[in-house]
Structures are given as structure tokens and as C-alpha cells.
Amino acid sequence: MIINNNNDRYFFYLVSFSFVLSLAVVALGAFTRLTEAGLGCPDWPGCYGFLTVPQTALEQQTAAEFFPHTPLEPQKAWNEMLHRYIAGTLGLFVLAINLMAWRQVSQPKLVPILLLIMVTIQAVLGMWTVTLVLMPVVVMAHLLGGFTIVSLLWLLRLQLQATPVDMTQIGIKTLSRLRIAAIISVIVVILQIALGGWTAANYAALVCSQLPLCEANWQQLFDVKAFLLIQPQHDSYQYGVLDYGLRVSIHVVHRIGAMITTVVVLAMAWLCWRQPVLRRYSWGLVLLLTLQIALGVTNVVASLPLAVAVAHNVTGLGLLVAMVTISYRVGVGSRHSREAEQPLREEQSHG
Structure with a gap:
């Protein structure tokens, strides 16, 4: 428009x-x-x-x-x-x-x-x-x-x-692949945000204070019941109602999710880097990801400082917005490319 x-x-x-x-x-x-x-x-x-x-x-x-x-x-x-x-x-x-x-x-x-x-x-x-x-x-x-x-x-x-960004220099097949990769990346980031929300809502952010996963024997403590959305009714859920093992399970899955999300975001950044018109988005993804990892590590080693924890939330949102931007750009570019090729195909078929 x-x-x-x-x-x-x-x-x-x-x-x-x-x-x-x-x-x-x-x-x-x-x-x-x-x-x-x-x-x-x-x-x-x-x-x-x-x-x-x-x-x-x-x-x-x-x-x-x-x-x-x-x-x-x-x-x-x-x-x-x-x-x-x-x-x-x-x-x-x-x-x-x-x-x-x-x-x-x-x-x-x-x-x-x-x-x-x-x-x-x-x-x-x-x-x-x-x-x-x-x-x-x-x-x-x-x-x-x-x-x-x-x-x-x-x-x-x-x-x-x-x-709008001019995507005509990128082929239709490449744009389609980029669009699929961007949609997958959006879904992965949303799932990781949901895991972060679940970790915070159950007061599980501080149960593990060591890296990369947890000082506790989380394999023995792990319980999928930690991810049941409907929990037994309590007078209040403030400060959490789950036991230690369940909170460790939530925290560890959030960290594993962060590792998976890192790989996915870096892969998306690499795909964008290969296309000059999308290179600035590649830089944005890498910068946001680096900041988010630094904030996450600081939350662990410094026991959840208030400013850092808020920044961790906002930076996660920034990653989501960046992924939405890329998905929208390549989606619009793919549609415009198909529309541009349609008259040529019709002319060839009539010829």
C-alpha cells in the first residue's frame, strides 16, 4: 500500500x-x-x-x-x-x-x-x-x-x-523455500516464548543455577506432568505450587528449547545472508539472538535481576517481530513474483 x-x-x-x-x-x-x-x-x-x-x-x-x-x-x-x-x-x-x-x-x-x-x-x-x-x-x-x-x-x-522490499531478484522457488523456513522459524520462536511463559508462571526460573542445563540430576527428576496445562486447584498460585522435580523439568526443557531455537534462528539468518536484499534481516536476527542468549545467561548466573529479566522478555518479543517481518516480506515477494509470471505463462500457453 x-x-x-x-x-x-x-x-x-x-x-x-x-x-x-x-x-x-x-x-x-x-x-x-x-x-x-x-x-x-x-x-x-x-x-x-x-x-x-x-x-x-x-x-x-x-x-x-x-x-x-x-x-x-x-x-x-x-x-x-x-x-x-x-x-x-x-x-x-x-x-x-x-x-x-x-x-x-x-x-x-x-x-x-x-x-x-x-x-x-x-x-x-x-x-x-x-x-x-x-x-x-x-x-x-x-x-x-x-x-x-x-x-x-x-x-x-x-x-x-x-x-516494500524489492524481491524480484530472488527466484520463485527460492522465495517459496524461504517462506517455509520463515514460517517454521516463527513457530519455533513462539513455542520457545510459550516455554518461557510457562517457566515464569510456575516460578521455575531459579531452580537451576548452573549451565548448560542444571546442577540437579534432571534426567531422574524429569516428569512430563510438569507440562499439564490444567493443574489442581489452589487458593493461590503465587510463588508456584509445583514440587522441585516438576520445576526442574520445566526449566531444563526451556533451556533445551533455547538451544533448538538458537540453531533455527541461525539457520534462518544464514538463509537471509545468502540473499543481498535480505542481508540486513540476517544482521538483525544475529544481534537479537546474541543479546537474548547473553540476557538468559545473566538471568542464571545473577539470579534473575529485574532489569535483565524484563529485557529478556522484550528481546524475545523482538525476535518474534523480526521473524514475522521476514515471513511477511518473503511471502509478499513470492506472491508478487507469481503474479508477474502469470501473464507470461498465459502468453506461452496461447502461443
Whole structure:
């Protein structure tokens, strides 16, 4: 799509700002989870029955009466509410994106609809995160929902970009192979992100403090039950409910997944390097992968520093966005190449 009028330009700016805002929501979500502020407000969408964190003595007394078993911790409550406020603002921007998309014939329609659906689902998951007291499957789904919204906003921005990458110098067969490889890479990165979410949701990030896998005898401790999405009901899942062996199983699989993901990303980077028009994506993948590995190792040796853990979440998202970009570029290039060859084939068949 070519941006050729003010409405198109404003729409592009709206999508771009929403994308940046969605990154902030993901980073704040990670910060909220890592500071144990996920239950900073025991109700939803307010906080102890108020639209904001209780501040006056009367409000705090009322909060204590309604939630006697959940004492107010103002800092955690503010962390949680700030995340909700910004997530709610993002939801309004997604609604605006849909309104603008449907008012203008030239704008894409499918991705805005998917965004609106995902924001609705994400709001429900946010509510369940609180009402189901950090049930791991809900926490992981909430993480994946946030990453999906970021990816969809970036995909919409790619569709609106005025200067698409010229793929005509790459053959159709090569583009098809690249597209398959890119789709596989996206799936692998998503699975690794899900494993990271499962590790965090079950508080398994610190059970192994040595490299490359674990100081424990994980082969004997390994149990596939660690990956059952539905767990026995508990009053709260905060700080985890699984035993040591199950947490070790989760942690080790996440590390093995990281090794597999590294191989897949490097293979994709090599395939991109072979095509001059895609070489910049190769550099991007290698840089993001190197940073992610460094952050992962630092998390282990330094016992999960807050800033590093948040950066690890955001960099994982960056890898996903990079893979989505490559997949979209080669997909569009493959389609354009087939469309360009179609008239020639028809002419040859008639001749």
C-alpha cells in the first residue's frame, strides 16, 4: 500500500504509535509479574473496589474491610494499575484503528479485526489472571496474547509501509523455500516464548543455577506432568505450587528449547545472508539472538535481576517481530513474483 493522502498518513501514525504503546504494555506486564504485583489489586478492573489505588485513610480502611486477607501494598498496587491503565489505553487505540480502517476503503480490514478480537480476549485473560489467582495456564496465555497483539500491530504497519522490499531478484522457488523456513522459524520462536511463559508462571526460573542445563540430576527428576496445562486447584498460585522435580523439568526443557531455537534462528539468518536484499534481516536476527542468549545467561548466573529479566522478555518479543517481518516480506515477494509470471505463462500457453 502506498501512503498518498493525509488519512493514510494519519492511519499509519496511529498504527505506529499503537505498536510502540503495545511494547510498553508488554514490558510493564513483565515488570508487574517479576515484582510479584500480579495480585497487587485483588479485584478487577478496579483496585480494592476503587478506580485507583486507595490513598486516603478512609479508602484504605474500606479496602481492609472488604479484603481482610489481602493487605494493601501500595507500590505493588500501583504497578498493577499502571499496567491496566496503559493496556486499557491501547485497547482504545485498537478500537480507533478499526474505526478508521472501516471508514476508508483502501485500508486493510482483516488485521484490525483480529486486533480487536485479541484485545477483547486479552482483557478477559487479564481479569482471569486476578480472579484465578495467577493460574499458570492463564498467565502464560496472557503473555502470549500480549505478544500476539504486538505482532499483529507490526504486521499491520508492514502492510501500510510505503516502500516494500524489492524481491524480484530472488527466484520463485527460492522465495517459496524461504517462506517455509520463515514460517517454521516463527513457530519455533513462539513455542520457545510459550516455554518461557510457562517457566515464569510456575516460578521455575531459579531452580537451576548452573549451565548448560542444571546442577540437579534432571534426567531422574524429569516428569512430563510438569507440562499439564490444567493443574489442581489452589487458593493461590503465587510463588508456584509445583514440587522441585516438576520445576526442574520445566526449566531444563526451556533451556533445551533455547538451544533448538538458537540453531533455527541461525539457520534462518544464514538463509537471509545468502540473499543481498535480505542481508540486513540476517544482521538483525544475529544481534537479537546474541543479546537474548547473553540476557538468559545473566538471568542464571545473577539470579534473575529485574532489569535483565524484563529485557529478556522484550528481546524475545523482538525476535518474534523480526521473524514475522521476514515471513511477511518473503511471502509478499513470492506472491508478487507469481503474479508477474502469470501473464507470461498465459502468453506461452496461447502461443
